[in-house]
Amino acid sequence: xxxxxxxxxFNRICELGSLSAAARSLGISRPMVSRYxxxxxxxxxxxLIHRSTRRLTLTPAGEKILEKTRQLALLSQDIEGDATRLxxxxxxxxxxxxxxxxxxxxxxxxxxxxxxxALRIEVDINNQPVSLVGERIDxxxxxxxxxxxxxxxxxxxxxxxxxxxSPGYLAKAGxxxxxxxxxxxxxxxxxxxxxxxxxxxxxxxGTVAIAVNGNFSAGISSLLCDMAMADVGLALVPEIEARxxxxxxxxxxxxxxxxxxxxGIYGLYQSRDHQHAALGLFLxxxxxxxAA
Numbered sequence: 001x002x003x004x005x006x007x008x009x010f011n012r013i014c015e016l017g018s019l020s021a022a023a024r025s026l027g028i029s030r031p032m033v034s035r036y037x038x039x040x041x042x043x044x045x046x047x048l049i050h051r052s053t054r055r056l057t058l059t060p061a062g063e064k065i066l067e068k069t070r071q072l073a074l075l076s077q078d079i080e081g082d083a084t085r086l087x088x089x090x091x092x093x094x095x096x097x098x099x100x101x102x103x104x105x106x107x108x109x110x111x112x113x114x115x116x117x118a119l120r121i122e123v124d125i126n127n128q129p130v131s132l133v134g135e136r137i138d139x140x141x142x143x144x145x146x147x148x149x150x151x152x153x154x155x156x157x158x159x160x161x162x163x164x165x166s167p168g169y170l171a172k173a174g175x176x177x178x179x180x181x182x183x184x185x186x187x188x189x190x191x192x193x194x195x196x197x198x199x200x201x202x203x204x205x206g207t208v209a210i211a212v213n214g215n216f217s218a219g220i221s222s223l224l225c226d227m228a229m230a231d232v233g234l235a236l237v238p239e240i241e242a243r244x245x246x247x248x249x250x251x252x253x254x255x256x257x258x259x260x261x262x263x264g265i266y267g268l269y270q271s272r273d274h275q276h277a278a279l280g281l282f283l284x285x286x287x288x289x290x291a292a
Contacts, residue, residue: 003039003043004072004073005035005041006036006039006043007040007069007072007073008026008038008069008073009022009026009028009033009036009037010036010037010040010048010065010066010069011066011069011070011073011090011124012026012033012091013033013037013049013056014058014062014066014136015091015093015122015136017055017056017215018056018062018092019033019034019037019056032077033093038204039050040065040069044061044065045123046059046065047059047062047063048061048062048065049062053197066136073090074275074276074277075121076087078234079104083220085101087116087118088116088119088277088278088281089116089118089119089231090119090120090276090277091119091120091121091122091278092119092120092121092122092138092139092276092278092279092282093122093124093136093137093138093139094121094122094123094124094137094138094139094140094141094282095123095124095126095132095137095139095140095141096123096124096125096126096140097125097127097142097143097219097223098125098127098140098219098220098221098222099143099220099222099238100142100143100242101123101125102222103142103240103241103243104141104286104289104290105123105286107289108282108286108289109121109123109287112281112282112285113283116278116281119278124137127219127220132151132268132269132270132280137280138269138275138276138279139267139268139269139276139282140267140268140269140282141156141265141267141268141286142265142266142267142268143213143238143263143264143265143268144263144264144266145261145263145264147264147266147268148268151268151269151270152268152269152270152271153266153267153268154266154267154268154269154283155264155265155266156265156266156267156283156286156287156290157264157265157287157290157291158256158262158263158264158266158290159238159262159263160238160239160260160262161236161237161238161239161260161261161262161263162236162237162238162239162242162246162253162260163198163200163234163235163236163253163254163255163258163260164228164235164236164237164242164245164246164251164252164253164254165233165234165235165251165252165254166228166229166230166250166251166252167227167249167250168231169228169231169232169233169234170252170254171231171279172231173185173186175254176234176254176255177255178255179200179202179208179210179255179258180210182198182210182212182234183210183211183212183213185212185214185233185234186213186214186215186216186225186232186233187212187213187214187216187233187234187235187236188216188217188218188227188228188232188233188234188235189212189214189217189236190217190218190219190221190224191217191218191219196211196212196213197209197210197211197212197263198210198212198236198260199260199261200255200256200260200261201259201260201261202258207244207261208258214233214234215232215233216233218231221237221238221241222241224237225237225241225242225245225251226289228245228251229245229250234254236260254283257268265290267283267286
């Protein structure tokens with residue numbers, strides 16, 4: 001039996017979560033997929049998947065073998081030559097936060113899938129760092145100035161923020177004139193950060209970090225914008241998230257003489273040698289979109 005096809009079938013079972021879905025994806029029968037799985041377990045000398053009526057789960061041996069079969073499948077793609085690499089297939093699994101998915105990846109994915117119709121993209125929305133190996137993620141997109149250690153981080157662009165509030169809130173609480181004034185305001189912030197501080201570029205003083213406090217936090221920037229427009233407090237959010245509120249007048253810029261510290265946008269992946277054929281092409285498309 002074709003061991004390369006057995007490895008590809010095992011990968012697809014793990015990606016889609018069932019033998020039937022893998023069979024439909026590969027265009028072969030379910031019994032054939034089951035035979036390929038049996039072949040993989042004989043080859044590995046261990047049970048790779050726990051089977052139940054509700055779900056399939058990988059065994060510890062299956063986790064280890066999955067990394068090897070993914071590398072084997074990618075190596076087989078390399079052997080097929082440049083023509084195959086220019087038309088990537090399979091599933092590209094991406095992890096990112098809600099804002100990133102909506103504003104940075106959403107505009108890129110439709111044209112990318114149209115260009116590569118044999119490709120399938122899965123986006124895992126998660127505001128917390130994920131294990132690329134443990135979660136079987138090909139690519140994580142993060143907005144940060146401190147990329148996670150132990151992975152390759154490719155710089156894609158910058159995320160610029162704006163400090164804003166509603167006219168109604170400022171009418172009640174007053175207009176901040178200096179960064180120090182933020183200490184007496186209700187500052188809405190991201191819930192995953194402890195010890196909140198906001199950083200600004202001051203033309204005279206350089207980078208200034210201001211400790212802030214508030215009665216509301218959230219892990220999604222769109223919700224922080226909604227609360228700011230509802231007169232709850234000040235919010236430091238990505239410019240693109242606040243744009244509609246600023247243009248409509250529901251939000252106004254606060255301390256416009258100061259520039260909030262920009263954050264880097266990075267693509268994180270595990271290896272340059274054994275990566276999904278679509279990964280580099282997708283990163284190029286995201287970087288081009290951000291530059292535009």
